[in-house]
Amino acid sequence: MDFYKHIVQKLAGEVNAKEVSPQQIGEDVARRCAAVHEKCNAFIKFDPELIEKGIKDISQKIAQNKKLPLAGVSFGLSDAICVGGTTTTCASRMLESYRPPFEASVVLKLKEWGAFPAGKTNMDEFNLGATGKNSFFGEIKNPWDTEYTAGSGAAAAVSSRAVNFALAPDGCGELRYSASYCGIPALKPTYGRVSRKGLVDVAPSLDQIGIMAPSVLDLAAILEAISGYDPEDPTSFAHEVPSYTLLLQEKENIGPFKVAVPENWAEAPYLEEGIKKAFLETLEYLKKENFQVQMVSLPNFSHSLVTAAIIRAVEAFSSLGNYDGVRFGLRVEGSHLQEMYRKSRTEGFGSNLKQFLTFGALISAGNYYGMVFQKAQKMRTLIIKELESCLQSFDLLFIPAVPFQAPLLSSNDKACLLPDPAGYYTAAANLAGLPAITIPVPAESVSGSAGVQFIGKAFDEAKLLQAGLLLEKENPPRFPNV
Amino acid sequence: MEISREEFMQASWDARLELMPEELEGLEKQTKNIFEQATFLQSSALDDVEATYFPLAQKNTVREDLAAPSLPLETALSNAPGAESPYIQVPKIVE
Amino acid sequence: MHEYETVIGLEVHVELLTDTKLFCGCSTAFGAEPNTQVCPICLGLPGGTLPLLNKKAAEFTIKAALALNCEIAPKIAFDRKNYFYADLPKGFQISQYFYPMGRNGYIEFLVNGKTKRVGIHQLHLEEDTGKLSHIGDDIISSPSSRVDFNRAGVPLMEIVSEPDIRSAEEARLFLQKLRSIIRYLDISDCKMEEGSMRCDANISIRPVGSTEFGKKTELKNMNSFRSVYRGIEYEAERQRSVVLSGESVIPETRHWDEAKGVTRAMRSKLVSADYRCFPDPNIPPYPVTEEWIQEIKKTIPELPDERYKRLTEEHDLPSSTAEVLTSSKELADFYDAVLSVHNEPKTVSNWIVSEYLGLLNAAGMDITESKITPAGLGKLLQSIAKGEISGKIGKTVFEEMFNTGEDPALIIEKKGLKQISDTDTLSRIISAVLAANPQSIEDYRKGKKRAMGFLVGQIMKETKGQANPQLVNKLLMEELNK
Incomplete structure (x- = not known):
């Protein structure tokens, strides 16, 4: 059986019709997860019990003849998102034994719809960057070639089809560019479209839970499941959630869209020829599909990466103030309270994180507050205005997803946080809270693809999915063997 | 923007972190790097621009003053490394 | 030689009387077992900290801001005040730094018969911290401490005065007036002993006539009105002797030691001075509309100043009486309620101020604990006015009412205290008394008017004080002058 190759709707249909049993799925998912974990270190730890528990719940519901829209669908959950019965570590030593006594709203919704979590995926500590090298639980390898980074365990697991999809946070683009490193689509919804309740705070004004999946149709089905207002998230929106899957079925309505491309898009540091070429070819393809493509001037777009890094550092410095060894997390004893704090945090946090938090403390102190943070x-205001006015005249903004292919794990070239060069094209959507989708298109790279990206108006995920589907049609998804 | 070693040291203390010498150097290098790229920090064009702290215009939701269940004591203390039920112990406050 | 004046600004914290905490549904009830009124939000557990604003706490704060004549902020916005301390669960306190709920208000009170106005710099809403208890004698010698987070997140309103206060006595009067207003609003019980009202004082001295401020110290740990008075007295005197000895005051935080009656410097390194306040990215602003303000205004009762005006101008009460009556809402409400039964402001106020308060003081009770009802006192005063009992008997009945809570009519009936106003009965008693005291009759007739008093006394004794005194006088005169 190769039902793991199905799109989620088809799989759920078969489970509801009892053509496939949850047990079969469970065994298959466990086998594939174990394999990708062994190959890529995709999970914090591989935990078959979590899968067994999920399968038991679903089996009961199916036995009661319940029809569940995501019956038997497995997902990877970034370890920054809380689920009951296991640890949430954010890939940090600090949280090695932290067991949240609650569950993320997105997880509750997905379980209700019949999906089950198959594992907590590995990541850079607290999702700061996606080098695949900053996890307390080891390097994360690319399933296409283990010499290279996967960026995140979620991307490795989804691209290997160990799970049907994964949820992971996107603070400056980590979701989107790690998906691109592994050759799969990803969607960062509008800020507030999906509840953050249960997502560990790092930079609350930038962070959003996003989706990685093998296909655009899967992205649509999952977005439909997890979107909507949550009274437990004061920053979630009450906007109506359309049926994204239905919208995608009305193929004649797709496009052609008016698409803007920033005229200086090719100025990104480290931009690789392969990426450039793939982007230009896609641009030609869009024109062929009667998309109206126009170069536009977005002078502040190039500042978005640095702007986001500064804001993120200050918000993270503050949001990680609760890691003090008192109510949870690592405690290293000291002779007095403040020393205990410093020892616990110094031993609990990794080197990059410590530098990042110190930077956040620095640029919010005294005069730097006005000179750096507030600036x-x-x-951010200018960047938001610029994007808003651009998207008033255009349906979508089109740019690459990341300037380069998955870096070699042995190289430190691009493994920097201040700023993280991988976020050059992605950070703007976080600053402005706009939705963005990344789609792999053929390219010469380790994954055989490069990510391209559409950014849309707030709450206009439908158009992103439609444009994504169009690109995907031409380039059906490819997957590495595990 | 020139930042002294003392300022970095103070910031790391304020974040209750201790940086190894090579970490401090790394941070100094990165800070220099980001400030070089952040050309807009010197720009006076931003002076009259309003700062944005929330990505989208949003109105907070408010809650009625109705009680919700609290955690059972064991659960509340279950993650605490210094739990001494029903309290959480901390080392002495004054140095 | 200069004369010095003391300059004082107060920072007063009061806990609001909401049922639940400021950002979560945990109970605010006092005295529960430690750490049983906590949840992921108020414990700051990773992934579970999204704050959900309690509307009532906001309304209470706006109500107080209006009652203190403040300008109201156009929105409810919260900021993070970042620092590390054992009673602070998140590494930051959510407070209102940039948009305090109220600004530029004032309080007026009488000092030596003259109205004194003290400015309110600002009034804002924030979360309370947890509670530390120290093993051993005090914080300084304690080898370790214990934390109870039940109080963490309880809504706290901070009122910051302008440095308009000039003496310990004025500080006490300011606090009393503030407490009275807040209790009138019924938004806090303001018990200093229980910590639901706390006061810190910024104290400096300067030569009389100077417009510049001297170096100030911040005085903490004053747990009663009396200790506020004593602490400020002491600290101002200490600063005077420092300055007079040619040294200068060190700006620092000092602790009031109630037992020793002195202030002591606290190590200032305990708390970082740079709080790096910035808007909490998890709490979008909530608009304060004019309609909402008007709605809240309607819930504000007649405040002490207005009541005082009504009592002195309309009821023609002396200012000292009006001041006593309006000092607490319960007392003033009691007064008004008695008037609705017996509309004689002078009599009613005299009874309350001299009799009722006397009994309450002697019993060490608060009016809210008393068994006396306004209707009961009203009925009693009616009986006196109608001549059913004398004023003197009235006091006895009142004491009985105070002790048992019984209806005055019942007490009069049961104890047979009804006044004897029957001419025949009294004439008979008078005749008997005269027959028994021939000497007194003689004395009276010889011009010794005091003999009259003796005879009245004897008659009252015979009637157990129940004889109508006016009638006794009249009948006795008639008898003697025969």
Whole structure:
């Protein structure tokens, strides 16, 4: 059986019709997860019990003849998102034994719809960057070639089809560019479209839970499941959730869209020829599909990466203030309270994180608050305005997803946080809270693809999915063997 | 923007972190790097721009003053490394 | 030689009387077992900290801001005040730094018969911290401490005065007036002993006539009105002797030691001075509309100043009486309620101020604990006015009412205290008394008017004080002058 190759709707249909049993799925998922974990270190730890528990719940519901829209669908959950019965570590030593006594709203919804979590996926500590090298639980390898990074365990697991999809946070683009490293689509919804309840705070004004899946149809089905207002998230929106899957079936309505491309898009540091070529070819393809493509001037777009890094550092410095060895997490004893704090945090946090938090403390102190932090929030205003006005005249903004292919794990070239060069094209959507989709298109790279990206108006995920589907049609998804 | 070693040291203390010498150097290098790229920090064009702290215009939701269940004591203390039921112990406050 | 004046600004914290905490549904009830009124939000557990604003706490704060004549902020916005301390679960306190709920208000009170106005710099809403208890004698010698987070997140309103206060006595009067207003609003019980009202004082001295401020110290740990008074007295005197000895005051935080009656410097390194306040990215602003303000205004009762005006101008009460009556809402409400039964402001106020308060003081009770009802006192005063009992008997009945809570009519009936106003009965008693005291009759007739008093006394004794005194006088005169 190769039902793991199905799109989620088809799989759920078969489970509901009892053509496939949850046990069969469970065994298959466990086998594939174990394999990808062994190959890529995709999970914090591989935990077959979590799968067994999920399968038991679903089996009961199916036995009661319940029809569940995501019956038997497995997902990977970034270890920054809380689920009951296991640890949530954010890939940090600090949280090695932390067991949240609650569950993320997205997880509750997905379980209700019949999906089950198959594992907590590995990541850079607290999702700061996606080098695949900053996890307390080891390097994360690319399933296409283990010399290279996968960026995140979620991307490795989804691209290997160990799970049907994965949820992971996107603070400056980690979701989107790690998906691109592994050759799969990803969607960061509008800020507030999906509840953050249960997502560990790092930079609350930038962070959003997003989706990685093998196909655009899967992205649509999952977005439909997890979107909507949550009274437990004060930043979630009450906007109506359309049926994204239905919208995608009305193929004649797709496009052609008016698409803007920033004229200086090719100025990104480290931009590789392969990526450039793939992007230009896709641009030609869009024109062929009667998309109206136009170069536009977005002078502040190039500041978005640095702006986001500054804001993120300050918000993270503050949001990680609760890691003090008192109510949870690692405690290293000291002779007095403040020393205990410092020892616990110094031993609990990794080197990059410590530098990042110190930077956040620095640029929010004294005069730097106005000179750096507040200045960045002002630049944010300009970037938002610029994008808003652009998207008033255009349906979508089109740019690459990431300037380069998955870096070699042995190289430190691009493994920097201040700023993280991989986020060059992605950070703007976080600053402005806009939705963005990344789609793999053929390219010469380790995954055989490069990510391209559409950014849309707030709450206009439908158009992103439609444009994504169009690109996907031409380039059906490919997957590495595990 | 020139930042002194002392300022970095103070910031790391404020974040209750201790950086190894090579980490401090790394941070100094990165900070220099990001400030070089952040050309807009010097720009006076931003002076009259309003700062944005929330990505989208949003209105907070409010809650009625109705009680919700609290955690059972064991659960509340279950993650605490210094739990001494029903309290959480901390080392002495004054140095 | 200069004369010095003391300059004082107060920072007062009061816990609001909501049922639940500021950002979660945990109970605010006092005295529960430690750490049983906590949840992921108020414990700051990773992934579970999204704050959900309690509307009532916001309304209470706006109500107080209006009652203190403040300008109201156009939105409810919260900021993070970042620092590390054992009673602070998140590494930051959610407070209102940039948009305090109220600004530029004032309080007026009488000092030596003159109205004194003290400015309110600002009034804002924030979360309370947890509670530390120290093993051993005090914080300084304690080898370790224990934390109870039940109080963490309880809504706390901070009122910051302008440095308009000039003496310990004024500080006490300011606090009393503030407490009275807040109790009138019924938004806090303001018990300093229980910590639901706390007061810190910023104290400096300067030569009389100077417009510049001297170096100030911040005085903490004053747990009663009396200790506020004593602490400020002491600290101002200490600063005077420092300055007079040619040294200068060190700006620092000092602790009031109630037992020793002195202030002591606290190590200032305990708490970082740079709080790096910035808007909490998890709490979008909530608009304060004019309609909402008007709605809240309607819930504000007649406040002490207005009541005082009504009592002195309309009821023609002396200012000292009006001040006593309006000092607490319960007392003033009691007064008004008695008037609705017996509309004689002078009599009613005299009874309350001299009799009722006397009994309450002697019993060490608060009016809210008393068994006396306004209707009961009203009925009693009616009986006196109608001549059913004398004023003197009235006091006895009142004491009985105070002790048992019984109806005055019942007490009069049961104890047979009804006044004897029957001419025949009294004439008979008078005749008997006169027959028994021939000497007194003689004395009276010889011009010794005091003999009259003796005879009245004897008659009252015979009637157990129940004889109508006016009638006794009249009948006795008639008898003697025969």
